[in-house]
Amino acid sequence: MRIRIDKDRCVGAGMCALTAPSVFTQDDDGFSELIEGRDDGAGDPLVREAARACPVRAITVADA
Template identity: 75%
Template structure:
């Protein structure tokens, strides 16, 4: 799984961190960020829900091609 956060679109609403706190956090400026070591979602079933919860669609989730 590949997770991308568009920092130019993110408004820091924090819905991703509330939905999937084991994967997302907010940086020092209040914008969404991935927790260290969680860049691939770590198998969390809530990653896609967190992307859907983003009010500005700043998060995209795609499958990695191995």
């Protein structure tokens, strides 16, 4: 699984970090970013739910 965050689209709502905190965090400006080394989602079942929770659809998840 590959996870991509569109930094131009992200508004910093934080829903991803709330939904899948082992994969997503927020940077110093409040925008979403992946926790280092978690760009593959490492099988976290909440990654797809976090992408769906994003109000601006800034997160895409694709099968590898």
